[in-house]
Amino acid sequence: MTDARPDRNGADPDGSATADPRSDSIRIEDSGSEDLRIDDRAALAAAVGLLAVPVTVIVDGDAYTIVSLWGLVTVAPGPGGETVVSGYPLWRYLLDHPLSFGALPASIRAWPLALAFHLLAVGSVGTGVLWDREDRRVTGGLLVLAGIASLSVALGIGFRYGLGAPSAVGTVVPLAAICAWACAIALYGPALRGILGR
Structure with missing residues (x-):
């Protein structure tokens, strides 16, 4: 049928x-x-799940910094040997930065864009679940853009951690970008091919 x-x-x-x-x-x-x-609810679950996937993880000795769409989470050993977990939300990071948003590096400006593209993708899938009005080309395109923005954030943060360009490509794994593109291809590949006229 x-x-x-x-x-x-x-x-x-x-x-x-x-x-x-x-x-x-x-x-x-x-x-x-x-x-x-595909099942609309499964697609929605996948889109929501992407919000929890780290953009990348930076390893600095015994300390691990999880770069998420929402901010930074650092896991490091404390003075007494205990494990200390600290968070730095994205909104605070941007507000505390001495530079204006327009003067920030492109990779930092892409950070809130990556979050916005992911949230818009969730909203697009949600319209299909709630009202049966999803445009699959829009959802797939948003996931592609989310992956591009997430890749920029991952590599940019890698550079700032002193991982020079060649090293950053091999050391910083852009988890969010890979997962976003994988979902775009697996769930919305036919719609995206339609955009390209193939």
């Missing part, structure tokens, strides 16, 4: 490509839509 919902598929039930008379959007045929479609 083919899903004929107007905003989720790009074809009429009979499998032909047509223009929606009520909008300027073009509908694209996908004869295997039933097989390619």
Whole structure:
């Protein structure tokens, strides 16, 4: 059975490509839509899960700094040998910085953008779950942009930790970027290929 919902598929039930008379959007045929479609709630869970994936993890001796979309979390040994965990939220990091936002390095300016793209992707998937109005091209595109912004943050922070450019590429693993792109390809690959006209 083919899903004929107007905003989720790009074809009429009979499998032909047509223009929606009520909008300027073009509908694209996908004869295997039933097989390619994924469960909306699973997609939402994946998008929400990406919010918890670290952008990267910096190792400095016995100290570990988790760079998340929300800020920094440092795990390090304390004076008495105990493990000390401290947090530095993103909003505080930006407000405490002596430079204005426009004067910050590009990788730092990309940090809130990465968070924003992830949140918008969650919202886009949520429209599909709640109102059946998700545009899968938008969601996939947001995940791609989130990955690009997260990669910029990961490499930029690696440079500031003294990992020079060649070293940073091999040392700083851009976890959030990899996961965002993996979700974009696995969950929204057909929609993204449609954007590219393939």
